Amino acid sequence: MTKPPDEPLLSDAAALVSEAVAPRVAPSDPRPLRRAARLPPLNLFRVFDAAARNGNFTTAAEELCVTQSAVSxxxxxxxxxxxVRLFRRMPRRVELTREGTALASAVGESMALLVRACERIADPKAPVVLCVNAPPAIASRWLxxxxxxxxxxxxxFKVTLLASNDPVDFDRQDIDVAIRWGHGDWPNARIELLAPDRLFPVCSPALLREGPPLLVPSDIIRHTLLQVVNGSFWGAWFGAAGAGGxxxxxxxxxxxxxxxLDAAVQGQGVALASRLLAESDLKxxxxxxxxxLEIETGAGFHVLTSxxxxxxxxxxxxxxxxxxxxRESA
Structure with a gap:
């Protein structure tokens, strides 16, 4: 599940910290500006922020649920x-140095930006973009x-619809919900049947008016059969109709x-279709x-989620x- 991007907030936070920790060189200094080769671990800034706000390592340790020695x-x-030296150690407190004050300002603003970004992400009232992935046929004809x-x-909720037959991997793809046809054996997914696959012949009304008559199931063989390349259930349908072989x-x-189904609409032949795919064209x-006559294939369209x-x-x-x-369509 994705939210509207918060990258500006996060990049601003990083920029504030980077600017604060970058060495400052006087404009007249002929040496080139040198950027910090590597940003210190972010958890150090969190500890520094607590110490700077509280002015005391012990109080900061209590806030962070760690020991005073860990903070130190x-x-x-x-x-x-x-x-650089960030704090002057006093008997019962600590004080920020000039460098520490500059860093504390940037870190405080950065922490506030991060808090606001997290609040926006976790806010149940904030707009949520839901990414749904479905095969082209079910996406365009039903969904x-x-x-x-x-x-x-x-x-x-805002929905982004992607049309694809590719394998689904919720760990690697930015997908919240997928619809796939099959027997319900996809790994690493929660699977719920959307509708069983009950197939029946469909054709254009013009085909009935202008082509050879369709009075009994065996008459279909005088028309062009339309089928998908990854499997056909015409033999099973003719067998159920008593016209096998x-x-x-x-x-x-x-x-x-x-x-x-587009070819069937254009009168190019007779197709086997499920109710979900043919519903809009039938209506x-x-x-x-x-x-x-309908046959069940043992497969169907399923809803997959992580x-x-x-x-x-x-x-x-x-x-x-x-x-x-x-359920309404089926």
Missing amino acids: QQIRQLEELLE VSRLKRFMQLHPQ LAFDETLYFNDAGLM AGRLVRPFD PDFSEKPAVAEFRRWIGFEG
């Missing part, structure tokens, strides 16, 4: 790295028309189910079902919403 050692380490309704129900005269193959009358973040508010709400939409 880390301040000494920071001084050695910067090659796009519904996303506006989701964002109207949840105006604090037929020879197909002409077949067109597609690498995407959406393209296959608009671009496709019709010549036969009511096991670590599936209960985050935006992800959990999207899971509930899309599950309801899937």
Whole structure:
């Protein structure tokens, strides 16, 4: 789950610290300006900030839940790295030196910037960008028309939709929710069935009017069969219809189910489709079902989320919403 970027805040914080720790050279000094080769560990600045605000190593240690000696050692380490003295040690307190005062100002501003950035990220009322990844066919034919309704129900959530069939890896990809077709065996993901894969023939109304009649299932073989290249269930459908063993005269193959349905809409043949993919075309009358027989493939569209973040508010709400939409369509 992603938020609107806070990079300006974080870069400003780093710039403030870098400017404070960079050696200062008088304008008349002919030597080139030298930047610090390496920024000291950030935790040292956190300890320094606590010591500078409290004016006492013991009080700073109590605030940070560490020992006084740990604070003293880390301040000494920071001084050695910067090659300057940051505090004057008094009997019961410490005072900032001139260099320490300059650094304390920059570190204080930087810490405030970081706190504000963290508050914005953790604020439940802040806009949240949800990244959803789905195959092109289901994205364009089913999901796009519904996303506006989701964002109207949840105006604090903004959705970015990516169309892809690539393998999903939540640890490596900036994806909050993925939709994939299969048998539900994806590793390292929380998997929920969106809709089972019940397939039935669809074709253009013009094909019924102008082509050979479709009175019984076996009549389909007189038309071009449309199917995807990674597997076809035509044989299973004909078997369920009692017309197994037929020879197909002409077949067109597609690498995407959406393209296959586009061809069916254009009257190029008869396709097997699921309700989710064909729903919009059936409602608009671009496709019709010549036969009511459906078969189940044992597969279906599934919603995938990261096991670590599936209960985050935006992800959990999207899971509930899309599950309801899937049930309504099925």
